[in-house]
Amino acid sequence: AQSVAQPEDQVNVAEGNPLTVKCTYSVSGNPYLFWYVQYPNRGLQFLLKYITGDNLVKGSYGFEAEFNKSQTSFHLKKPSALVSDSALYFCAVRDNTNAGKSTFGDGTTLTVKP
């Protein structure tokens, strides 16, 4: 069975500081990893993904994430946080043989203070 853990319910950072939102995963095959963002009363929006290739992937709005196979992690990062980055962030995983099912983490609320 595949699973995702987002160990922090809440992350608080000051505007301009770097941010990290953590994600660890467990799958039986090679992972497909995704980050999504949800703003209040909206659906989820895709930010970035790792399928294969470079371990550092870049996505929308200046976000990036680093795939670490040995630590089974896929942490989301941004060098300089903006107040507008405040939202709920979800990590998701699926293996490359599981036809239809992604597993989502419980989400991390990011608050960026001015």
Next chain:
Amino acid sequence: NAGVTQTPKFRILKIGQSMTLQCAQDMNHNYMYWYRQDPGMGLKLIYYSVGAGITDKGEVPNGYNVSRSTTEDFPLRLELAAPSQTSVYFCASSYRQYEQYFGPGTRLTVT
């Protein structure tokens, strides 16, 4: 492209009533999904489909039914609504196993 559209946006049901949540996508995606999101929680997969005529259960299928007669549409049927089905429902689609595109959601209250 409209992307993924869902109707209605809001609905209040009485216990025991039934309804269909509509979902449509215009991206020619073969995979479609229904999730529910309870307050302060992540997403739970209800049903998914990998193509027209093919559906399968997710984590929490009880009390729901789906059909997929076309690539574009993936309606979710609630039979005999219960208060435990009060939630926000999201439909999503993807090209094969890649990133999912989500609709705006339907906020359902069962009283």
